[in-house]
Amino acid sequence: MKAAPAPTPIENLRKRMEGLRQIPTIPAVLAPLIRYIQQPVEQLDVQKITDMIAQDKSLAAQCLEMANSPLFGRWQKVETLRAAVIGLGFQRVGDIAMSCGVLNLLPRDGRGIDPVAFWEHSLGCALVSRHLARMISFPDPGKAYLAGLLHDIGVIVNLWVLPKEFQEAFQIGRQESIPLHEAERRVMGFDHCESGRFLAEKWGLPADLIQVVAFHHTPVQSSDQTGLVALIELSDLLCRMSGLNHGYVEARQVDVQEEPGFAILAEKCALLKQFDWARLTFELDSYMDDVHALVRTIYRK
């Protein structure tokens, strides 16, 4: 009798994920909130949004904390959620709620990866993606923010489901100063793009965000037609080459214009061809202090 072929590493992961009760979930209030905010502005109601966020007390407190960070362009202290919604607008408050929501998803013990560094990278990527999107007139900067925030959720899966293997991969990445996804593939046979895709589908994220999670290291393979995946590939790379990395720097040289994402995005956004990458890199520097401060405040609560 012929033996059944051995399951691939990713099939193993899927099996283990299905058997695991503790799969991280986004806070219950977020999915309806994100859906609600997608509606035309004239249909939105300040009180309704405030009530939705207030259902989750700790989320509400974190949202206020974040709303007062200079990263969200607010210079006068806001004391209430209502004031935050009025002062910052619906989109920003949605971004903030989502950021706080996902910030709580990593196991607090870190399991070998510094959760602060991980979220600094995700939040940094969200901010850089939104900034880049605006600079090149990408049609949906709000989506770029969300995509930047969520692109690495596969890391969360790997930490929950295969903590030992992931830890080993992370150590190899750090010791050899190579990209995390390369180290993951070497140790586990797959990377956070593949595992992230499971989680993104399980959470019921929109199709474009699933594409970002699954293909942000290989944008050419994505079916995305908007350039969103390519945009995230580029801002992720910039963050990893700067102080907004995963907790270690990759010892390599990157020419953004030679990246596969550049050609894809340049087709959608003509402004990219003359884009001042040096200036964006210097601007990214100025996010760093605020991102460090914000993630640390929220995480240490």
Place this chain on the structure above:
Amino acid sequence: MTTAPTPASTAQEGPPDPDLVRLRDLIYQTAGIFHPDNKLRLLLDRCGRRMKALNTRTLREYFECLTVRPTKQAEMVALLNEITIGETCFFRNQPQLDALRQVVLPKIIAAKAKLPIRRIRIWSAGCSTGEEPYTLSMLLMEETKGQLKDWTIEILATDLNERSLAHAQTALYGTYSTRNLTPFYRQKYFTSVETQLQVMPAARANITFSRLNLSDDARMIFMKSLDLIFCCNVLIYFDLASKRRVIQHFYNNLLPHGYFFMGHSESLYGVSEDFHLVHLPGATGYIKGERRTGGGTQL
């Protein structure tokens, strides 16, 4: 209306002052040096000093001093001097030096692997009082036990200012210049001379100091076969046409695998399309792109 900066007003948190942002953008456009939002306070402080000297009350008025008044060019130079003051020290840009050691040197070594002569040639263009070339000399000497084993290190250090060069050649430095030195480098490469520190002869032997005007085309073409060029906070004083000329020389002076480095937050945007920006861990540098072939402009 914006009032002249005072210590009290700079201590306040607030959105960036639009007049200050306008000044920041003017400086970036004319000099190529960028102040991100978290450095705006520093910029305000530097402008404040110039405003005090000119008895100018508002940033808006000062903007006019830099753009409209007959003395605008001299004032821009004065402001740039304020901006770069105190920048000169050993190990000024550590991420750039780390990237050099970790990423750039291995690439240069690989590119020259088949050549019979193992020699690395570096030019510190606008070396001022010598901290940069000495830093590079020490850093590379540390590598001669590893990746640069049996390599000859040649550092050319040039400046326009003879007094700066004379200082560089004494290799004597006070506490301000040496503030970033780790005990390791201090002990290994310096000796104490009264209250100062002097670079030891071994680290000085790799360096040739000479006077050179970067606008002197006849002499610029003789700077040949370079692997690395450093030119930090020098081009900020050049107008666009002169900058382009100097950069064209740098491009020709570099070997095909060569790298060009500028100061922290300094950029070549809008100056050169031949050099390509590359991201290195925690730093940026420029490499030689493909030569333009036709006569037309290529984006």
